[in-house]
Amino acid sequence: MTQQRFTFPRWTNLALPAIIIVGVTTPLYIAVVVAYGFSPQATDVGYMPEQPIPFSHQLHAGELGLDCRYCHNTVEETAHAAIPPTETCMNCHAQIHPQSENLQPLYESYTTGNPIEWVRVHDLAQYSYFDHSAHVTRGVSCVECHGRVDTMEVVYQKETLSMGWCLQCHRNPDPHVRNPNLVTQLDWGLDMSAAERIADSASWRKLNNLNPSQDCSTCHR
Amino acid sequence: MTNLIKQIIDDLMKPVFEDLRATPLWIKWVVIVITCAATIPLALIFRSRTSYSDKPKIHFIQNMDNQPKFVSQEPNALFLDGRAMRPKIKGTIAQDGMAGNTHKFMGIIDGAWADTYPPSLTVDRDFIRRGQERFNIYCAPCHGIGGFGDGIIHKRATQLVETGVNGTSWVAPKNLHEEVVREQPVGQLFNSITNGIRTMAAYGSQIPVDDRWAIISYMEALQVSQNANPDSVEGANALPHKDSSNEGSGE
Numbered sequence: 001m002t003q004q005r006f007t008f009p010r011w012t013n014l015a016l017p018a019i020i021i022v023g024v025t026t027p028l029y030i031a032v033v034v035a036y037g038f039s040p041q042a043t044d045v046g047y048m049p050e051q052p053i054p055f056s057h058q059l060h061a062g063e064l065g066l067d068c069r070y071c072h073n074t075v076e077e078t079a080h081a082a083i084p085p086t087e088t089c090m091n092c093h094a095q096i097h098p099q100s101e102n103l104q105p106l107y108e109s110y111t112t113g114n115p116i117e118w119v120r121v122h123d124l125a126q127y128s129y130f131d132h133s134a135h136v137t138r139g140v141s142c143v144e145c146h147g148r149v150d151t152m153e154v155v156y157q158k159e160t161l162s163m164g165w166c167l168q169c170h171r172n173p174d175p176h177v178r179n180p181n182l183v184t185q186l187d188w189g190l191d192m193s194a195a196e197r198i199a200d201s202a203s204w205r206k207l208n209n210l211n212p213s214q215d216c217s218t219c220h221r
Numbered sequence: 222m223t224n225l226i227k228q229i230i231d232d233l234m235k236p237v238f239e240d241l242r243a244t245p246l247w248i249k250w251v252v253i254v255i256t257c258a259a260t261i262p263l264a265l266i267f268r269s270r271t272s273y274s275d276k277p278k279i280h281f282i283q284n285m286d287n288q289p290k291f292v293s294q295e296p297n298a299l300f301l302d303g304r305a306m307r308p309k310i311k312g313t314i315a316q317d318g319m320a321g322n323t324h325k326f327m328g329i330i331d332g333a334w335a336d337t338y339p340p341s342l343t344v345d346r347d348f349i350r351r352g353q354e355r356f357n358i359y360c361a362p363c364h365g366i367g368g369f370g371d372g373i374i375h376k377r378a379t380q381l382v383e384t385g386v387n388g389t390s391w392v393a394p395k396n397l398h399e400e401v402v403r404e405q406p407v408g409q410l411f412n413s414i415t416n417g418i419r420t421m422a423a424y425g426s427q428i429p430v431d432d433r434w435a436i437i438s439y440m441e442a443l444q445v446s447q448n449a450n451p452d453s454v455e456g457a458n459a460l461p462h463k464d465s466s467n468e469g470s471g472e
Contacts, residue, residue: 011244014237029259037266038281048273064373067358073427080293091422096378099388115304117296123278125286156273181354 040160048156049119052105061186062150068142068184079131083118086110121155122146128163128219139180139204141188144169150186166219170212174201177210326430328408328415335408342431344438352439355432359424360440368397368443392420397440398447410437 036042060066068075071088075081086109097103109116122145124130136142142149147158159165169176175197182188189197204210280286291297297305319326325339338344357366365371370393378391395402402410414433417423428436451457 009243011240011248013240014244017237033262033266036270037262042266042269043280044278046269046271046273047275047278049275049277064362064377066362069358070362077429083294085426087422088427091424091427092374092378094422095391095420096374096381096389097387098390103387114302125284126288126290126292127285 040162040165044162045157045160047121048154049121051119051154052116054102054154056153057149057155058151058153068149075132075136077133079129079133081132086116121157122161124161128166129221130219136183137180138208138210139177139183140169141176141178141183141186143186144176148186167214170214173205173210173212174198177201177205179204180208324408325434328406328411330408333408334406334412336406338407338434338438342434348435349438349442351432352435352437353442355428356436356439356443359428360436363394363421364397365394367447368440370394370396394421398444403444403448407434407437407441410440 060071061068071084072081073084073088086106089106090110093103093106098107105116108114145159145161146155149155175194178189178201189200192200291305293306295305296303300307302308322339323329324335325341328335330336342348356368360368361372362374363370363372365375372394375391375394378389379393381387381389382391397403405413411433413421414428414436415423415425424433
């Protein structure tokens with residue numbers, strides 16, 4: 001009995017070019033997916049959680065021009081910029097909009113004493129110890145990390161808050177520094193040219209002798 | 222020349238096309254499906270990089286992003302009220318707290334409103350500047366930058382009352398230049414800021430003690446600015462000025 005000889009079908013000629021093409025594109029594809037998909041720009045930026053009360057920063061901080069510190073009053077003293085207690089809202093809302101449906105969680109919180117369960121938007125990795133007071137009192141404006149909150153109807157995360165992003169500013173602080181009295185004026189400096197802004201930043205940095213540290217232990221301890 | 226190039230390409234590609242024609246259909250479909258499927262992650266990545274989402278953040282590599290500890294203002298199911306940060310126990314004070322110093326912490330000396338600033342504070346230019354900054358943050362929204370009771374919250378609330386939205390009611394904030402306010406001893410002003418007065422809420426928990434005194438010093442500066450005695454300025458009477466006795470005569 002003669003064994004029939006096996007001949008590779010004609011299309012197997014394409015195997016070699018196919019292997020080369022797949023071999024080149026697959027690593028490239030994986031690199032693109034990891035670099036773009038795993039970056040905080042994809043995973044963190046644009047996080048816009050729904051809050052228990054549809055509080056509008058655009059109205060309160062933008063239109064009414066309340067200073068950031070009216071509510072986040074611990075920001076100059078402590079590491080954590082506190083979410084205001086219900087009492088702070090009640091300073092005005094005891095009289096304003098008492099029958100609003102949107103504000104019912106506020107009045108419920110005020111009568112029961114249970115806190116309103118606000119959702120944290122900016123959530124740093126817990127091995128980094130960021131200190132708001134250290135930045136704000138030295139002239140790093142809220143806007144540098146949080147964006148134009150005074151134009152946000154719903155607050156979202158604007159920047160990556162990654163270590164590389166922090167270091168960018170720590171290595172080259174200009175033009176991110178300003179007069180410490182202007183830190184809460186989020187729209188300040190928009191009419192300045194880039195060169196003017198850098199010069200202003202550099203002068204304040206020199207005046208206050210700011211040399212941001214790049215030591216690991218500054219943020220990780 | 223172009224014909225020659227075309228000829229070469231045709232000669233090179235001809236066997237490839239023939240190979241392709243000989244390829245079974247299922248292999249072609251597998252290639253097409255895999256190629257299409259590979260664009261899905263790319264599209265998802267593009268979407269997540271360019272849009273807003275209320276979905277919780279995804280961290281593929283957790284490292285120690287979230288640790289078994291409680292950070293500021295986090296919930297903790299261990300306590301009945303669900304707070305990780307424990308509220309101050311009623312009746313306790315901080316180490317640098319009152320300890321009998323009713324002057325500084327209550328504005329009271331021997332049961333009467335204090336007329337002076339606490340001796341531990343120096344009322345100087347920097348102190349008043351600090352007060353100005355704090356006044357503009359905490360007081361100006363209602364009382365106005367100049368203290369005339371015309372702040373933006375007052376304006377907004379007045380509007381809301383007129384349109385009758387959501388049962389808004391509003392009592393106009395005090396004009397700080399009125400005589401009743403001007404004549405109050407600083408201790409009484411301090412008490413009003415700390416504990417609130419009439420419809421004004423208490424600001425004791427929101428503004429630290431020293432800042433409250435600084436605000437009062439700035440308030441006094443504001444009041445002086447609006448009720449200055451011309452005699453306090455040297456040669457002021459030599460300057461042309463409006464004669465107040467003519468006021469209201471229609472001139």
